[in-house]
Structures are given as structure tokens and as C-alpha cells.
Amino acid sequence: MEWFWFASSDYWLSRLVFQRALAAVYLVAFLTAALQFRALIGERGMLPVPRYTARVPFRAAPSLFHRHYSDRFFAGCAWGGAALALALVAGAGDAVPLAVSMLMWAALWALYLSIVNVGQTWYGFGWESLLLETGFLAVFLGNEETAPPVLVLFLLRWLLFRVEFGAGLIKLRGDSCWRDLTCLDYHHETQPMPGPLSWYFHRLPRPLHRVETAANHVAQLAVPVLLFTPQPVATVAAGLIVVTQLWLVASGNFAWLNWLTIVLALAAVDGSLVAAPPALPAPPLWFGVLVVAVTALVLVLSVRPARNLLSRRQAMNRSFDPLHLVNTYGAFGTVGRVRQEIVVEGTDETTAGPDTVWREYGFRGKPGDVRRLPRQFAPYHLRLDWMMWFAALSPAYARSWFQPFVERLLEGDRDTLRLLAHNPFPDAPPALVRARLYRYRFTTREERRETGAWWHRTPVRDFLPPTRLV
Known part of the structure; x- marks a missing residue:
């Protein structure tokens, strides 16, 4: 037929x-x-x-x-x-x-x-x-x-x-x-x-x-x-x-x-x-x-x-x-005018103070180090990096998972650290972890030539105060 x-x-x-x-x-x-x-x-x-x-x-x-x-x-x-x-x-x-x-x-x-x-x-x-x-x-x-x-x-x-x-x-x-x-x-x-x-x-x-x-x-x-x-x-x-x-x-x-x-x-x-x-x-x-x-x-x-x-x-x-x-389906019904990023840091000092040395965790895809050129990852999906972007828009997006994420950094959890590009504590997990919110913007052409940086960032506020394992 x-x-x-x-x-x-x-x-x-x-x-x-x-x-x-x-x-x-x-x-x-x-x-x-x-x-x-x-x-x-x-x-x-x-x-x-x-x-x-x-x-x-x-x-x-x-x-x-x-x-x-x-x-x-x-x-x-x-x-x-x-x-x-x-x-x-x-x-x-x-x-x-x-x-x-x-x-x-x-x-x-x-x-x-x-x-x-x-x-x-x-x-x-x-x-x-x-x-x-x-x-x-x-x-x-x-x-x-x-x-x-x-x-x-x-x-x-x-x-x-x-x-x-x-x-x-x-x-x-x-x-x-x-x-x-x-x-x-x-x-x-x-x-x-x-x-x-x-x-x-x-x-x-x-x-x-x-x-x-x-x-x-x-x-x-x-x-x-x-x-x-x-x-x-x-x-x-x-x-x-x-x-x-x-x-x-x-x-x-x-x-x-x-x-x-x-x-x-x-x-x-x-x-x-x-x-x-x-x-x-x-x-x-x-x-x-x-x-x-x-x-x-x-x-x-x-x-x-x-x-x-x-x-x-x-x-x-x-x-x-x-x-x-x-x-x-649909996307970007609203477009942000300002970019904010959460920067996660740790320290091996047991008490946080003005002179505490904080070391920054590096993510694979989301902006962090201002001198790091953004990478091409698509079609591979970096789920943690994406959710960090949403968390920076509103803490409500991070309510269910951000605290467990920090706890696993404090434990030095191997699987969690594999999601990151840089672990500043390769020998032992940190004593304290904190998160700060920064305003990020692309550098101008002049700034790019002078500093070699792709981003310029300025601190906004604390996202999570220094936290330790209970």
C-alpha cells in the first residue's frame, strides 16, 4: 500500500x-x-x-x-x-x-x-x-x-x-x-x-x-x-x-x-x-x-x-x-542591566577578622578572576555555574542548595570540588567559608589594553557570612 x-x-x-x-x-x-x-x-x-x-x-x-x-x-x-x-x-x-x-x-x-x-x-x-x-x-x-x-x-x-x-x-x-x-x-x-x-x-x-x-x-x-x-x-x-x-x-x-x-x-x-x-x-x-x-x-x-x-x-x-x-518555551523576558556575581572564598584561619587572608574558589564557566577570558562550554552544561548566576539575582534561588554546597567545601568533598576549576585548599579543607556579592562589568577597550583584564569588579555586600562546620 x-x-x-x-x-x-x-x-x-x-x-x-x-x-x-x-x-x-x-x-x-x-x-x-x-x-x-x-x-x-x-x-x-x-x-x-x-x-x-x-x-x-x-x-x-x-x-x-x-x-x-x-x-x-x-x-x-x-x-x-x-x-x-x-x-x-x-x-x-x-x-x-x-x-x-x-x-x-x-x-x-x-x-x-x-x-x-x-x-x-x-x-x-x-x-x-x-x-x-x-x-x-x-x-x-x-x-x-x-x-x-x-x-x-x-x-x-x-x-x-x-x-x-x-x-x-x-x-x-x-x-x-x-x-x-x-x-x-x-x-x-x-x-x-x-x-x-x-x-x-x-x-x-x-x-x-x-x-x-x-x-x-x-x-x-x-x-x-x-x-x-x-x-x-x-x-x-x-x-x-x-x-x-x-x-x-x-x-x-x-x-x-x-x-x-x-x-x-x-x-x-x-x-x-x-x-x-x-x-x-x-x-x-x-x-x-x-x-x-x-x-x-x-x-x-x-x-x-x-x-x-x-x-x-x-x-x-x-x-x-x-x-x-x-x-x-521562552527566554529573557527580562534582561538585567547590571551583572552581579557571587565570589566564594575560604580561609584556614579559625577566626575571621580584618586581617584574615581569604582565598577564592574558581568556577569553570562563571566569571571569577577578572583576567580570565570566559570559556566556551556549550553544549556541555555547567549546572552549578548556571545556578550561581540565578543565586546572584536573588538568594531565593539558592535557598535549597547553597548551604549544602558550602558545607561540602568545608568538608573538602571530592565530588563537589570536581565541579570547580580551582580549589585553593588542595591539602586540607578550609576552616571557614564565606561568599560575597560583587558587581561585574566588562572592561572598556582602554582598560583592557592597560590591565589585561576582561572584567572589572567592585564589592557590593556579603552574601554569606563566614561559616564553619557545626
Whole structure:
């Protein structure tokens, strides 16, 4: 039976690139989990999983770890997910029967869902839900045994539309600087984690910042509509989204958000414009029925996210179901004008006084040493560094984890110290730890030439007074 209306070989190349790239994003996500979980949510972590699952029922946060948790089991799931993702990057999904390929993609989704649903504050980022929603749709995209189903390709465009259009709307409805085109006078400096080129972006002439902001509005509010137009217009729209996302990759560190958005855009490209598609068979009946059922489910679940898009009280980065099947997205409805950073210090002196010598802990990604050029870490996600940015905005963001973090520094906890770039107490843990809030700004060109510093900082107030183990 030829379901010409249901599947199209024109997208065989797009599907191939999409699946390989999505598997690569999964690989980074699982590696991030495997390398950081012990200090964050492990048995002796700042927010232990067992404590969370004891108070949150399975139905509210479905996860394998409700059944059983140990650090060894979590590590096995994370490293197992990384291995499976690597196999899919290498094309394993096309080397097995269709049903097995679907099970492989479903296993990736289930493993990462299990991690996100017990990750608590550390996994409260929009790109976690975006990866899960994208990964769920990828289960039903098929492999080389069948032409790509048009309905799933449509759902991927619907997802990309919500990501971009939602981000555009939240800006227009939020900070006035988006409407007067001045937000990028501040954003490159005050964004959560600047990259190695952020200083240069910040120092662009202000008229170029206006152009940047206006172009962002076009890319997020006008271009996504074109995703639903006939080819090759939809391919051009996808290309414009890719270019915009690469600009964001160059100017900052947003974990895998930009890369995953690029992956979604690639699924909208008509591969037949690049290479002649092979003659792929129509999908089997059971697969077609399953795709239709999933499409109906996603459309029903899309009602609340669609209403959210139209609401004046639009929420961003919110999941409407515990499986993260259909979510709402958005970023930077408000842009900070001033950058504040928490600087964590320790001393081996038992009493703090005016002459106490404090030594500073160094973080991998967030600004600290003013002479240190910001690094490029994305798509790898430095969860502690990101949460330090939120904590500097308000102590409320740090209420659940900052005190445990300090306690582990005082204990010299090895897993916690591995999250940092520099431990000033390599031989023995400090007697006291404190945290201070500083105002950071990028240096001017003249200051940069004279001092070699990328940042200038001035103290604001104490964030945490000198603290010792009780």
C-alpha cells in the first residue's frame, strides 16, 4: 500500500542528519549527568535523589529511580544512555529493524526522563524539556526501512515554531528594552554565562546592537510562520533560524538550547534540494496507525501550550504533563542591566577578622578572576555555574542548595570540588567559608589594553557570612 500522503522520501537526508545530530545532543546530556550527578543529586549530594523520591510520588515525576536509587545505578543509567546515544550517532538505528530502532530511541527518552524528573533545581531548565519533547517525537520518525512520516515532520515544525515564536512573544510582552531595541546594550554582559567572544559582542557599536535586536524579532516572530509554507520557502526559513542560532552560539553559552534548535530546523529542510532521495518503501500499517495516534495525542496536549502563547500572562519553560511531551518555551523576558556575581572564598584561619587572608574558589564557566577570558562550554552544561548566576539575582534561588554546597567545601568533598576549576585548599579543607556579592562589568577597550583584564569588579555586600562546620 503506497501512502504517498503519509510519508515522503524527500526528507530522507533531513531525517538522517536530524537523527544523528539529536543523538549527539543526547550524548552530551548524558555525559553531563554522569560527570556531575554525585555532587548535585547523589546519595551525598546537595539535593539527594532518595530524599526527593521519598516526598514526591511516581505519578508526579515518573522515573526509574522511584523503584531504586543508588549512585552506582544512576551512573549505570547515565553511562548506558551515553553509550546508546553514541551508537545512534554511528547509525545503529538504521542497521536494525524498524521496531528495534524505535525501542532504542524510546529507551533514550525514558532514561533521560528518569534523570530530569528527579533532577530538581539542577534540571529546571527549558532545554531539558525541549530535549525530551524532541526525543519523544524522534521515536516515531522511522529509519531507513521506511520513508519519513509527514505527520511527525509536521509535529517537529510545530515544536520549532513554539520554541521560536514563544521566545519572541515573551520578549515583546516583557522588558521594554526589547521594544525600544536596547536590550543587547546589556545582554552580552549580563547573560548567565558569557563566552570567549561575548566581550567583543558587547563592545560592538550601539547601532549594531539595535540591528541585532531587530533581527532577533524577525527571526523569532516572522520567520517561524514560514515553516508551514511550501518548499523551498520552509527550507529558507529553517536556514535563517540556523544562522540566528549560530549567532547565539558564538555570543554566549546556553548549554544545548541553540544546538537543539538547529537540529529541529534541519528537520524542516527538504533534502531533495541537496541530493536525489532513494526510493524508500511506505511505512507498515502498524507504524502508520501508531504515528496517527501519537499525532492526535500531541495535538490534544498542544491546547494548553497554544493558549499559553496567546495569553498576556505567558509562562515560559513550563511543562504541562509529567512526561514533558508538549511544553512551552521562552527566554529573557527580562534582561538585567547590571551583572552581579557571587565570589566564594575560604580561609584556614579559625577566626575571621580584618586581617584574615581569604582565598577564592574558581568556577569553570562563571566569571571569577577578572583576567580570565570566559570559556566556551556549550553544549556541555555547567549546572552549578548556571545556578550561581540565578543565586546572584536573588538568594531565593539558592535557598535549597547553597548551604549544602558550602558545607561540602568545608568538608573538602571530592565530588563537589570536581565541579570547580580551582580549589585553593588542595591539602586540607578550609576552616571557614564565606561568599560575597560583587558587581561585574566588562572592561572598556582602554582598560583592557592597560590591565589585561576582561572584567572589572567592585564589592557590593556579603552574601554569606563566614561559616564553619557545626
